[in-house]
Amino acid sequence: MRVSTRAGLVALLLLWSLGPMLWQLYTSLRTPEALLASAGGLGGGWTLANYGAVLSGDPPFWRYLLNSTVVGALSTLLTLALAIPCAYALSRRGGLLRLLVGGGLLAAAVFPYVLLFLALLQVARQLGLANNLLALCLPYAGLQLPLAVLLLQAAFAELPPELEESALLEGFSLWQRLRWILLPLMGPAVVSTGLLVFLFSWNEFPIALTWISRSELLTLAPAMARIAGSSVYTVPYGAFAAATVLGSVPLLALLLLFQRQIVAGLTQGAIKG
Amino acid sequence: MSGLLLMAPALLLLLAVFVWPLLDYAWLSLQAQSVFTGLEQVPVGTLNWQRLLADGRFWQDAWQTLRFAVVSVALELVAGLAIALLLHQRWRGRGVARSLALLPWALPTTVMALGWRWIFNDPYGPINGLLQLLGLATVPFLAAPELAWLATVVADVWKTTPFVALLLLAGLQMIPHDLYEAFALEGGTPWQGLWRITVPLLRPYIFIVLLFRLAQALGVFDLIAVLTGGGPASSTESLAVYAYLNAMRFLDFGYSATVMLGMFLLLLAGAAALLLWRRHTEVRA
Amino acid sequence: MTNTSDPATATAKEHTTATSLRLEGLCRRIGGRPILDGITLEVAAGECLALLGPSGCGKSTVLRVIAGLDPCDGGRIVLDGRDITEQKPARRRVAMVFQSYALYPHLSVERNLSLGMELRGVAPEQRERELAAVLELLQLSALRRRRPAELSGGQRQRVALARALLRKPQLMLLDEPMSNLDAQLREELRPQLRAILCGGRAPAIYVTHDQQEAMGIADRIAVLEDGRLQQCGTPQELYHHPANLFVAGFIGRPQINLLPRADGTVVGIRPEHLKAVSSGGLPVRVLNREWHGASQLLLLESEQGPLRWTCDGNQALGDGLRLDWERRHEHRFQQASGERC
Numbered sequence: 028m029r030v031s032t033r034a035g036l037v038a039l040l041l042l043w044s045l046g047p048m049l050w051q052l053y054t055s056l057r058t059p060e061a062l063l064a065s066a067g068g069l070g071g072g073w074t075l076a077n078y079g080a081v082l083s084g085d086p087p088f089w090r091y092l093l094n095s096t097v098v099g100a101l102s103t104l105l106t107l108a109l110a111i112p113c114a115y116a117l118s119r120r121g122g123l124l125r126l127l128v129g130g131g132l133l134a135a136a137v138f139p140y141v142l143l144f145l146a147l148l149q150v151a152r153q154l155g156l157a158n159n160l161l162a163l164c165l166p167y168a169g170l171q172l173p174l175a176v177l178l179l180q181a182a183f184a185e186l187p188p189e190l191e192e193s194a195l196l197e198g199f200s201l202w203q204r205l206r207w208i209l210l211p212l213m214g215p216a217v218v219s220t221g222l223l224v225f226l227f228s229w230n231e232f233p234i235a236l237t238w239i240s241r242s243e244l245l246t247l248a249p250a251m252a253r254i255a256g257s258s259v260y261t262v263p264y265g266a267f268a269a270a271t272v273l274g275s276v277p278l279l280a281l282l283l284l285f286q287r288q289i290v291a292g293l294t295q296g297a298i299k300g
Numbered sequence: 301m302s303g304l305l306l307m308a309p310a311l312l313l314l315l316a317v318f319v320w321p322l323l324d325y326a327w328l329s330l331q332a333q334s335v336f337t338g339l340e341q342v343p344v345g346t347l348n349w350q351r352l353l354a355d356g357r358f359w360q361d362a363w364q365t366l367r368f369a370v371v372s373v374a375l376e377l378v379a380g381l382a383i384a385l386l387l388h389q390r391w392r393g394r395g396v397a398r399s400l401a402l403l404p405w406a407l408p409t410t411v412m413a414l415g416w417r418w419i420f421n422d423p424y425g426p427i428n429g430l431l432q433l434l435g436l437a438t439v440p441f442l443a444a445p446e447l448a449w450l451a452t453v454v455a456d457v458w459k460t461t462p463f464v465a466l467l468l469l470a471g472l473q474m475i476p477h478d479l480y481e482a483f484a485l486e487g488g489t490p491w492q493g494l495w496r497i498t499v500p501l502l503r504p505y506i507f508i509v510l511l512f513r514l515a516q517a518l519g520v521f522d523l524i525a526v527l528t529g530g531g532p533a534s535s536t537e538s539l540a541v542y543a544y545l546n547a548m549r550f551l552d553f554g555y556s557a558t559v560m561l562g563m564f565l566l567l568l569a570g571a572a573a574l575l576l577w578r579r580h581t582e583v584r585a
Numbered sequence: 586m587t588n589t590s591d592p593a594t595a596t597a598k599e600h601t602t603a604t605s606l607r608l609e610g611l612c613r614r615i616g617g618r619p620i621l622d623g624i625t626l627e628v629a630a631g632e633c634l635a636l637l638g639p640s641g642c643g644k645s646t647v648l649r650v651i652a653g654l655d656p657c658d659g660g661r662i663v664l665d666g667r668d669i670t671e672q673k674p675a676r677r678r679v680a681m682v683f684q685s686y687a688l689y690p691h692l693s694v695e696r697n698l699s700l701g702m703e704l705r706g707v708a709p710e711q712r713e714r715e716l717a718a719v720l721e722l723l724q725l726s727a728l729r730r731r732r733p734a735e736l737s738g739g740q741r742q743r744v745a746l747a748r749a750l751l752r753k754p755q756l757m758l759l760d761e762p763m764s765n766l767d768a769q770l771r772e773e774l775r776p777q778l779r780a781i782l783c784g785g786r787a788p789a790i791y792v793t794h795d796q797q798e799a800m801g802i803a804d805r806i807a808v809l810e811d812g813r814l815q816q817c818g819t820p821q822e823l824y825h826h827p828a829n830l831f832v833a834g835f836i837g838r839p840q841i842n843l844l845p846r847a848d849g850t851v852v853g854i855r856p857e858h859l860k861a862v863s864s865g866g867l868p869v870r871v872l873n874r875e876w877h878g879a880s881q882l883l884l885l886e887s888e889q890g891p892l893r894w895t896c897d898g899n900q901a902l903g904d905g906l907r908l909d910w911e912r913r914h915e916h917r918f919q920q921a922s923g924e925r926c
Contacts, residue, residue, distance in 0.1 A: 029361035036386055044401045047458065050426055051415045062424060113310035116303035128307075135318050137512050139519020140566070141540045142310055142560045145547050146321030146328075169317030189687035192654050197701035197752060198675045201302070207700060212690045232522040233540075237548065242417060251410040252526050255417065264418040274411040282406045286399040289406075290466060 048275065054268035056081035058227055060181065065293050077269035086243045091250040094160055095229050096277070098246055102167035102228040103221045106175050109168060110220070115205065129177070136173035143170075144233045151238050156247060160244050171224045178223075182216030183209065219288040222281070226289075247274050309535060322564065328557035335551050347567050348558035357481035357534065357542065358559060365538040368449060369517035372456045376508070376513060379457065380464030385498075387465065388472045398469075405462040413526035416455040418443065424568060448528050456523055460516070464509050466483070471505030514574075518567060539563045604665035604755045605629050606651075606788045612659030613643070613650055614816050620646050622812040623660065628788035632918045633779070634791045634817075635803030639835070643812040644792045645684075647679075651790070652679050665755055680754035684761040686745040688733040695720075695729040713788070719747045722781075738766050739774065746781070757782065757789040763798060775801040796836055808832050826916075830923040833916055839882055841916070844889045850926060853916035856882065856893040859908045861900065867892075868910030871902055 054062065061072025081088045117125055146155035147166050148157075186209060194204045210217065232248040239245055245253065254270055282289065329348050331341040364397040387398055404412065419425050420441035441451045445462055475498065481491050499506075521540040526528060530537035530545070535543075539559065547556035592786050606628045613621040621643050623846050628634045636644040649655040651662055653674035662670045667853075669677050695716060699818055702712045708731060720726045723743040733741055762778075763771045779802045782789040793799050799806045800820040807817040810830070816828040820836075827833035835851045844852045869885040869892060878898065885892040885908070894908060918925040 033386070033389065033391060037391075040383060040386065041397065041400060042459070044404055044462070047412065047415055047419060048403065048407075050419060054418060109310040109313060112306035116306035120303055128311075135314065137515040138318065138433055139515055140538065141519045141521040142543070143321040144544070145315065145553065145556055145560065146324040147317070148318070149324065149549075150316075162484075165313070166317055169313045172314055172317075176310060187685060187687065189683040189685050190689065191862075192674075193681065193683060193687035193748075194701075195674050195683050195691075195746075196652055196677075196679060198705050199701070200675075202706075203704050207704070208689055212689075226406060230410075232408075232410055232525070233544065248408050248410040248522070251408065251414055255414050255526050256529075262588070264421065264424070267414055267418060271411045271415045275407050278406050278408070279403065282403060284397060286395075286402065290398070290402070 030281045051268045051271045051275075054264055055272045056243050057265055059265055074265075077265040078273070080266050081269045081273060088250075088270060090243060091245055091247045092273070094244060095247040098160060098167070098230040098235075099225045101161060102164045102171070103225045105164050105168040106171050106224045107217065107221055110172055110175035110179055111205070111210070111217070113172075114176045115183055115209070117176065118180045118183035127274050129180075132173040132177050136177060140170050141233050144237055147234060148237045158241050158244060160239070160246075163228075163231075163235060163238060164248070167224075167228045167231060169255060170231075171227050175220050175224055179213070179216060182213045186212055215291060216290060218285070219291045222285050222289050225281075226278070302572070318430055322561070323563045325557040325564075328554055329561050333553040334555070335337050337553065339553075341554075346553070349562075350387055350559050351555065352562050357537075358562065359540045361534070361537050361539045362563075364449065365518055365520065365540075368452060368456070368520060368536075368538065372453050372460075373510065373513045373555065374516050375453070375457045376461045376464045379461045380468055380509070381502075383461065383465035384468035384472055385494075387469055398466075402462045402466060404459050405466075407459075409459060410526045411521035412459060413455060413523050416451070416458075420451050430444045442528055443532055445532055448532055449536045452520075452524055452527055455527055456517065456520070459523070460513065464513060467509050467568070468502060468505055471502045475501050507570065511574070515567070518570070539566075604787055606661065606665075606756055606790075607663040608647075608651070609663065610660035611647065611657065611662065612651060613646055613655060614658045620812050621650065624809075624812075624814050625660075626807055626814065626817060628790060630788055631783065631785055633782045633789040633803045633807065634793055635799035635806045636809055637791055637796055637799045637806050637835070638794065640794055642809045644794075644809050645760050646812075647809070647920035648681065648760050648790060648792055651679055651756070652681050652758055678755040679754075679758060680749035680752035680756075681758040681760065681763045682742075682745045682749050684764055686733075686741045686762075686765075688744055688748075690733050693730050693732055694725060694736070694744055697733070697744060698751055700746065702751060715751060719750055722750075723747045727840060739770050742766065742774075745818055746778075750781070755787050757785075757787050759789065759791045761792055761794070764793070764795075771795075771798065778802055796838070806836075808835060810835075826925070830918045833918065841891045842892050845920060848906055849920045851918045851920050853918060854910050854914060856895040858910050858914040859892070859894045859896070861896070861909060862907050862909045864907065866907040868905075868907050869894075870904075871906065874902075 055077050056073055056075070058072040058074045058076070064072070117128055143166075151162065153281045156165070190208055190212070193206055194208045199207070229246075230248055231246070232252070235246045236252065237250040239249065242250075242253070251270060251274060254267060307542060328341075330343060330345060332344045332347065333339060333341045383401060387401065419427060422428050422440045422443065423432065423438040425441075427441070431438055439447065443445050467558050479491055479497050479501075483497055488496065519540050520538045521544065524536055524538050524541050525544070529535045530541045534542075540563070543556050543559040543563065546559055550556075607627075608624050608626045611621055611624040612619065624647060626634070635646055638644045646655060650657050653669075653672065657670050660670075661668055664677065664679075689700070691894065692700065698719065699712055699716050702715065705835050707715075717726075720729055723746060725740070725743055725747060728736060728740060728744075733744070736744065742765075745762070749759075759782075763774060766774070775798065782791070782802065783804060791799070791802055796806075803820070805817060805819055806823055808815040808823065810831050816823060818826075823832060823836045827836060827841075830843070830853075833839045834843070837855055839856045841853045841855050844854070846852055867887050867889065870885045871883055872886050872891075873884040875882045876898065880895050881900070883894045883896060883902075885894055885906075887908075892908070918924065918926060
């Protein structure tokens with residue numbers, strides 16, 4: 028491919044990927060009058076008021092970000108705590124059980140989980156978990172377990188078996204083998220799996236939407252939907268755009284910091300399949 | 301046995317989250333539980349299922365969901381492969397470009413659905429702004445049924461193509477470069493190489509991508525709920541949105557469960573068809 | 586377990602008496618196929634036994650079953666009078682050097698060596714003392730802060746050996762520990778390894794497919810083929826009195842000449858035992874020759890079949906070459922069973 032052709036294609040790709048986001052950024056910095064006057068105009072009408080409005084709302088926007096972060100972090104920890112032993116045990120087994128559990132996990136991993144929301148909501152109401160931010164971790168961990176176990180299982184299976192056997196003969200207990208030998212070597216896989224779980228929990232919509240109704244407990248995704256459907260943020264879109272920008276920034280940071288691990292995690296998933 | 305013990309907590313949570321709901325729906329689909337019953341459960345036999353079979357909106361939504369999924373995933377596959385090929389070549393700044401191209405996938409769907417709503421706005425969105433600059437009439441993207449579903453497709457393609465591209469890129473990296481050199485020495489053109497080497501060797505990756513993406517697209521909820529709310533006139537409504545509305549707006553839990561179980565059965569049939577097709581093509585290949 | 590001894594006396598014993606290992610009819614099957622078929626062996630304290638055999642003969646499996654890494658499908662393993670057949674690997678007090686060395690890649694040499702002691706609850710001062718001693722013994726002191734990836738193959742092998750020694754095992758198992766090293770290094774390391782393995786309190790089993798290595802390191806050699814023990818004895822016994830055709834063919838390089846006879850037996854004569862004679866004997870023709878410096882190996886053709894002859898490097902060759910051997914160097918085997926007559 029000629030260099031100029033390629034440069035053109037790359038520019039097109041970046042325009043397509045980043046354009047909508049840059050447009051949000053632009054919109055968020057414009058006054059309502061400027062937006063109504065001319066789409067894409069650059070003269071006059073710049074403002075930070077949209078951000079002020081969003082951040083001084085009730086509750087302030089950073090509250091949603093905080094809620095999402097807390098839920099995401101706890102879900103990630105819970106998922107890893109459950110998935111690591113399960114993946115270890117699965118990787119050390121052969122035969123039918125592994126095949127069956129593996130197949131079941133793959134089916135669950137691709138299952139459109141939105142179908143489950145009603146039953147999960149009923150469970151939450153019966154157990155008094157509705158409007159409990161931390162309780163969201165339970166369905167989130169459950170929903171992400173299949174993918175997490177599959178990824179970690181593949182990582183366990185890649186470690187040379189002699190390493191663990193050697194530790195076994197040295198007298199290490201199961202916990203000691205995991206703590207000192209296996210997990211340190213699986214660092215990258217654990218990090219990338221954790222990141223995928225975190226992204227899911229941060230972005231999850233239908234369950235958070237139905238479990239949480241008190242506005243100060245909302246996570247980011249249902250908060251955005253509520254903003255979209257409410258009249259608190261008046262016409263036109265400056266405040267919406269400021270909200271989308273604020274909602275995107277933490278993830279952009281995460282992605283830029285951990286791009287390599289996220290890519291590795293997805294890639295492993297593909298190879299596994 | 302200690303192995304089972306290690307798996308037990310995870311498997312229990314999995315049963316609670318994945319298996320229990322389906323059993324619950326099976327029970328609930330045989331009950332009436334709505335405002336008319338005072339939200340109490342009343343056994344009604346197969347009444348919900350009869351209603352489902354005769355429910356034009358359910359089948360309408362099923363068709364719309366299928367159309368959305370097939371068109372989006374097909375576009376994503378083509379665009380994803382093109383992007384993967386571009387990102388697979390060696391050039392300076394490739395790593396940064398990979399990160400940037402991945403951004404849309406990482407953002408919450410609801411966040412960007414809101415963004416797309418603004419982009420498709422009539423008349424203040426940038427597309428319509430451009431049309432106005434050119435002296436053309438504005439287009440009501442989200443208000444016209446025949447355009448609104450295309451808008452949902454565009455937003456979905458934008459959001460998930462990076463995921464497809466990344467998985468296919470992983471596949472491309474598994475193909476030894478020697479193969480292309482050998483093929484070139486035999487006189488093959490790059491275009492022939494794409495069809496004779498790249499695509500056949502990518503087949504397992506394409507299959508995984510199809511599996512993940514079709515399942516996700518058929519369950520589409522977040523995007524439609526925020527971008528169009530299923531409108532106009534439920535022309536973009538997906539089955540998941542319909543099930544949600546039945547439960548949360550019409551408060552008809554028995555029927556909502558029936559809709560979801562019906563959707564699950566359709567998915568199962570689709571998955572079986574996909575597996576059969578895969579086996580069929582494998583036997584031929 | 587009828588003869589499991591009281592743990593307290595067992596602990597007392599392991600510091601005072603030397604141990605020995607006995608395998609009684611050890612069996613291992615995978616999917617119904619026998620991998621090990623009734624292996625019976627004894628290794629004395631301070632003895633190094635080499636398990637020798639071609640790849641796939643089951644020799645590594647013997648080690649894994651003894652260590653408890655693979656299950657035992659029949660027979661008993663008796664270590665120091667205790668039946669350990671059903672014991673967990675961690676409790677067997679067995680150390681193993683793996684072919685790949687299995688060094689923990691994320692830990693430095695000293696952490697590789699001390700982590701086990703630490704987790705077994707050895708006091709810090711004693712840990713440091715033992716670590717220093719073993720580093721000294723294996724000339725690793727200068728490398729103690731390096732990671733395994735920064736070591737050469739020979740250095741890695743020494744670290745693996747050091748780790749096994751620090752386990753203070755009652756039995757030492759080595760699975761092809763030198764197969765990843767180049768030939769020259771192997772030869773240099775042999776005496777060193779022999780000095781460490783032989784004469785200690787614990788028996789050692791050394792798995793290899795290289796007969797020179799087995800002869801160079803071990804007191805006795807057990808030859809394994811197809812999951813069965815073919816013969817066990819000193820290198821001299823195996824060389825001079827091979828129990829069957831397989832052992833005869835496997836031990837000794839260049840390979841023994843086997844000449845089938847009409848009476849259903851096979852005569853084996855080693856290439857180095859052939860002599861040129863002026864009359865009588867077997868007339869031969871030279872097909873090929875390899876010059877080895879002090880000696881040369883000739884590939885010959887005779888009316889009884891092809892022959893290998895190791896002869897003096899100065900041996901004159903000619904058309905009328907005739908070969909003979911002394912009857913005392915002759916081995917006779919049954920053709921059908923392969924057993925020695």
